[in-house]
Amino acid sequence: xxxxxxxxxxxxxxxxxxxxxxxxxxxxxxxxxxxxxxxxxxxxxxxxxxxxxxxxxxxxxxxxxxxxxxxxxxxxxxxxxxxxxxxxxxxxxxxxxxxxxxxxxxxxxxxxxxxxxxxxxxxxxxxxxxxxxxxxxxxxxxxxxxxxxxxxxxxxxxxxxxxxxxxxxxxxxxxxxxxxxxxxxxxxxxxxxxxxxxxxxxxxxxxxxxxxxxxxxxxxxxxxxxxxxxxxxxxxxxxxxxxxxxxxxxxxxxxxxxxxxxxxxxxxxxxxxxxxxxxxxxxxxxxxxxxxxxxxxxxxxxxxxxxxxxxxxxxxxxxxxxxxxxxxxxxxxxxxxxxxxxxxxxxxxxxxxxxxxxxxxxxxxxxxxxxxxxxxxxxxxxxxxxxxxxxxxxxxxxxxxxxxxxxxxxxxxxxxxxxxxxxxxxxxxxxxxxxxxxxxxxxxxxxxxxxxxxxxxxxxxxxxxxxxxxxxxxxxxxxxxxxxxxxxxxxxxxxxxxxxxxxxxxxxxxxxxxxxxxxxxxxxxxxxxxxxxxxxxxxxxxxxxxxxxxxxxxxxxxxxxxxxxxxxxx
Numbered sequence: 001x002x003x004x005x006x007x008x009x010x011x012x013x014x015x016x017x018x019x020x021x022x023x024x025x026x027x028x029x030x031x032x033x034x035x036x037x038x039x040x041x042x043x044x045x046x047x048x049x050x051x052x053x054x055x056x057x058x059x060x061x062x063x064x065x066x067x068x069x070x071x072x073x074x075x076x077x078x079x080x081x082x083x084x085x086x087x088x089x090x091x092x093x094x095x096x097x098x099x100x101x102x103x104x105x106x107x108x109x110x111x112x113x114x115x116x117x118x119x120x121x122x123x124x125x126x127x128x129x130x131x132x133x134x135x136x137x138x139x140x141x142x143x144x145x146x147x148x149x150x151x152x153x154x155x156x157x158x159x160x161x162x163x164x165x166x167x168x169x170x171x172x173x174x175x176x177x178x179x180x181x182x183x184x185x186x187x188x189x190x191x192x193x194x195x196x197x198x199x200x201x202x203x204x205x206x207x208x209x210x211x212x213x214x215x216x217x218x219x220x221x222x223x224x225x226x227x228x229x230x231x232x233x234x235x236x237x238x239x240x241x242x243x244x245x246x247x248x249x250x251x252x253x254x255x256x257x258x259x260x261x262x263x264x265x266x267x268x269x270x271x272x273x274x275x276x277x278x279x280x281x282x283x284x285x286x287x288x289x290x291x292x293x294x295x296x297x298x299x300x301x302x303x304x305x306x307x308x309x310x311x312x313x314x315x316x317x318x319x320x321x322x323x324x325x326x327x328x329x330x331x332x333x334x335x336x337x338x339x340x341x342x343x344x345x346x347x348x349x350x351x352x353x354x355x356x357x358x359x360x361x362x363x364x365x366x367x368x369x370x371x372x373x374x375x376x377x378x379x380x381x382x383x384x385x386x387x388x389x390x391x392x393x394x395x396x397x398x399x400x401x402x403x404x405x406x407x408x409x410x411x412x413x414x415x416x417x418x419x420x421x422x423x424x425x426x427x428x429x430x431x432x433x434x435x436x437x438x439x440x441x442x443x444x445x446x447x448x449x450x451x452x453x454x455x456x457x458x459x460x461x462x463x464x465x466x467x468x469x470x471x472x473x474x475x476x477x478x479x480x481x482x483x484x485x486x487x488x489x490x491x492x493x494x495x496x497x498x499x500x501x502x503x504x505x506x507x508x509x510x511x512x513x514x515x516x517x518x519x520x521x522x523x524x525x526x527x528x529x530x531x532x533x534x535x536x537x538x539x540x541x542x543x544x545x546x547x548x549x550x551x552x553x554x555x556x557x558x559x560x561x562x563x564x565x566x567x568x569x570x
Contacts, residue, residue: 003075004121005103005110006325007275007285007315016323016345016357018396018410018445020045023099024125026133028493030525030534030563031503033166035097035122036088037521041505043463043487044104044445045120048547052143052538052554053166055177055206056219057088061104062412063441063465063483064117067420068365068388070107072121074198076227076241079114081265081293082300083370086245090122091202091223093162093181095133095149098125104445105412106363106392108341109329112289112309116363116390117414124185124198127151127158131568137534137561141554142169142176145561156189170207171554174216174253177206193231200225207253210550213378218253222246236274243267251376259376265295265369282316285327293369300373300381307333307366313343323347331364339364339387358395364388371420371433379422382433390416404451414441422478431478439480440468456494463487467512482549486510499528517545525563532563 001009005017012021022038032038034054039045048058048066058066067084070077073092080086100122107115133149147164162183170176181202188195205220227241244266251259273287287310294304313327329341345359365388374381396410416439422431443465450458464486491505502524510516520541525534535558542556 002101003123004072004101004119005107007110007273007283007313013355013398013400014317014319014323014347016325016347017359018104018394018408018412020102020104021099022101024097027501027525027527027532028503029095030135030527030532031493031501031523031536033536033538033559034094035100038100039102039120040507040519041459041461041489041491042102043461043489043507044443045102045118046484046487048482049553050208050211050548050551051175051177051206052168052557053177053179054088054090055179055204056085056208056211058085058548059088059120060483061102061118061120062414062443062445062463063467064414065419065421065479067368067371068114068116068390070111070113070115070119072111072119073225074124074196074227074229075121076229076239076271077111077114077267077269077291078122078225078243080243080245081267081369082245082247082263082295082297083368083374084114085370086221086247089202089204089221089223089245091181091183091200091225092122092124093147093149093164093183093200095135095147095164096124096160096162096183096185096200098123104410105359105394105414106341106343106361106390108331108339108363109311109313109327109343109361112291112329112331112341113307113339113364113366113387116365116388116392116416124183125160126185126187127153127160129153129568129570132566133563134566135561135563137559139536139559140557141171143167143557143559145559158187160185171557172209172552174207174209174218177204179204193233193237194229195231196227196229198225198227198229208249210552211548212376214550215251215378216253218250218256220248235276236272238270238272240270241268261297261299261376263295263297263300265293267294268292278314279316281318282314284312284314286310286312295369297369297373299375300369303369303373305333307331320349320352322349333366339389353400355398356396357398359393361392363390363392365420367420367433374433377430379431380433385420385433386418386435388416388418388420388435390414406449407447409444409446411444412442416440419480421480423475424478425475434475436469436480438469441483442466442468453494456492458490458492460490461488481512484509484511486516496524499526501525501527514549517543519543519545530565532565533560534563535560 103119107119145166183200208217247263249261309331311329317323343361347357367385394412398408419436445463489507504522508518523536
């Protein structure tokens, strides 16, 4: 079942949009360092890392910029008002994540601003047992990790508490980091409906050598997130969320007096949603959303902006015959400015195993506070930036001849206007935030998923992307033209004899204007008994590569440890 890009949970094959879902069963969490590592299995998702374990990573979908990807935490907006560089700075401990869903293409009708290239939805795990798990491990580059998870179920109440810490002295000078996070997720079922309360916080200091220019920088980010989601009967839901994020940036790590920035932003959101049945197979969905973002910064200044939105949509479907969703969202911001985001998506089953689908939708992105107001020796924002706008079109086919084989192919196009990027005319100039006039992306993506035996999955994905730009003549782009023109991945996850589980993946990628490279990861874990050892290896081929130009990534790394199940009762 998927919940992203749809108004209610539907089976993956019922979705009229191209959605990927990456689940993390309890034993699977021993095989990956962070849930975001799973996103690298999707050839249309580009995770641009600056360091391991999710430290300062950007994510883009189908060639979009990192600011054009909307990140959700349990269905609520998580994008950072200061800068899209912090959109993936999630405070949730990794062990609390149940799955990560990816909607490709526009999601503005569902979620508003930023959902231009697509949406990443991080969904917490609901406990299915009362248990405690403790884990510790060490690796090269001075890496160590400790975590603890406590889950409890008592009648209609379930609770999950988690803690995680990982640390590295760095694979090169000024590339050390520390992640510390705590989280709590409470579920209560009453006669009114389900109540969910999510609380999380994190602290991440890290060496940022060359992250934003040729400087030995250092940065520390801290985040807090709280949300309440309440069902009101079977047809209504209300939710409220709060996010606070602080960013301390030092341009020269050993000389903070030269240039230091301090930013603190607060984001509030509230939503009310309802559906009504029109016919036996047709539903009407409607709701309102409200947002308020503010920032206090010695560099950007103090700013506040609010916006509100309303939407209405009709969804009609007859299982394994046809489906249709059509809706429109109006978002109001600034001094009476609006953005309209219509969408239509349809699917039809030619046979019980063959489905065709297509969609057209409009998306937009408001400039971040950094885009508007930032300034340092290498970068300069622009307060006159216009919102980005884009139309997305896609058509695809899916073939599922058996329960063990699924094949899909999708062609897509995104036509963007007023694209925001940092540009400069020569190497000696500073980067300036500017609106490009137009930028078009056209691509194809394919998937083959096969289960040779129960408990084993082989997936192969491929995406080819072509960008056609009409930009300012004679300028260099900082972010937009770093997209993959070709990306292919093959992954295997399976249960082995003797109680072992394993995962391995190989990916090859070629970015615009740069040479190709390939990465190979592998991991294995023992999953019987109370003591469960595991081993993970990344970049086994010891490839030298950069996902952000100028930011070197680590070579081969190994990590091993033990998880102890202190007690477990189902």
